[in-house]
Amino acid sequence: MIRFDQVVKRFGDLTVLDHLDFSVRRGEKVTLIGPSGSGKTTILRLLMTLETISDGVIWVDGEPLTHVERGGKLVPAKEKHLRAVRTKIGMVFQQFNLFPNMTVLENITEAPIHVLGKSKDEARERARHLLDVVGLSDKAGAHPAQLSGGQQQRVAIARCCAMDPKVMLLDEVTSALDPELVGDVLDVLRTIAETTDITMLIVTHEMRFAREVSDRVLMFDSGRIVEQGPPEQIFEAPANERTRKFLEAVR
Numbered sequence: 001m002i003r004f005d006q007v008v009k010r011f012g013d014l015t016v017l018d019h020l021d022f023s024v025r026r027g028e029k030v031t032l033i034g035p036s037g038s039g040k041t042t043i044l045r046l047l048m049t050l051e052t053i054s055d056g057v058i059w060v061d062g063e064p065l066t067h068v069e070r071g072g073k074l075v076p077a078k079e080k081h082l083r084a085v086r087t088k089i090g091m092v093f094q095q096f097n098l099f100p101n102m103t104v105l106e107n108i109t110e111a112p113i114h115v116l117g118k119s120k121d122e123a124r125e126r127a128r129h130l131l132d133v134v135g136l137s138d139k140a141g142a143h144p145a146q147l148s149g150g151q152q153q154r155v156a157i158a159r160c161c162a163m164d165p166k167v168m169l170l171d172e173v174t175s176a177l178d179p180e181l182v183g184d185v186l187d188v189l190r191t192i193a194e195t196t197d198i199t200m201l202i203v204t205h206e207m208r209f210a211r212e213v214s215d216r217v218l219m220f221d222s223g224r225i226v227e228q229g230p231p232e233q234i235f236e237a238p239a240n241e242r243t244r245k246f247l248e249a250v251r
């Protein structure tokens with residue numbers, strides 16, 4: 001579903017990803033861990049085409065995602081491809097990014113209606129089902145400001161699911177929440193992980209959650225994968241010294 005092929009990302013003189021290779025299978029749940037600044041968010045932002053790639057190719061569902069730098073020139077993937085590939089990917093951010101002037105239901109139905117061309121009735125029916133999944137059936141008419149952070153994040157997750165993405169990117173989705181609100185959000189994500197075949201790429205500091213939902217954990221340091229494996233292996237018997245030190249620091 002996702003393949004990074006010799007991906008390079010530079011910000012000016014700073015090389016953040018240096019010829020990175022990795023693949024994620026269809027339906028696989030993969031967690032990216034590693035110290036702050038190791039390039040995890042950049043990987044998600046490249047997939048969302050919020051950043052341009054400096055070199056290499058990212059493949060999503062068999063199609064090239066974005067621009068490639070060749071001989072100092074950016075060669076863009078075809079716009080039609082880009083648009084089609086973008087609708088396959090959804091992202092949930094640390095700061096929920098809901099539309100403040102819309103109700104919860106409108107937040108969830110906006111893109112299905114205007115991007116996917118669904119009818120209002122169909123979009124609303126699906127939104128109501130998703131609100132049920134995230135435990136917020138009674139909040140359809142509320143505005144984001146009337147909800148707790150945890151509730152807003154659950155709406156953001158429902159909004160992402162409403163687009164039926166093949167790939168879901170989760171960037172520190174519980175970091176902005178008060179500790180007592182984290183559990184409900186993780187429960188919802190656990191349900192989605194266990195009951196759907198959405199491919200998930202997760203950046204989190206919640207190591208227990210990572211351990212429960214991931215099929216595979218990638219440990220990053222300075223833009224490179226220093227170790228990867230099933231969660232039991234990474235969390236219980238890390239082979240790499242940097243992984244051990246990182247896990248000691250966050251536990």
Ligand code: ADP
Nearest residue numbers: 011014016034035036037038039040041042043
């Ligand atoms: P992580 O998510 O692992 O904390 P990031 O992907 O956010 O790491 O950042 C990797 C590196 O790229 C850091 O050194 C960060 O300062 C740098 N970086 C990220 N975005 C930008 C940007 N827009 N401009 C310059 N440097 C950036």
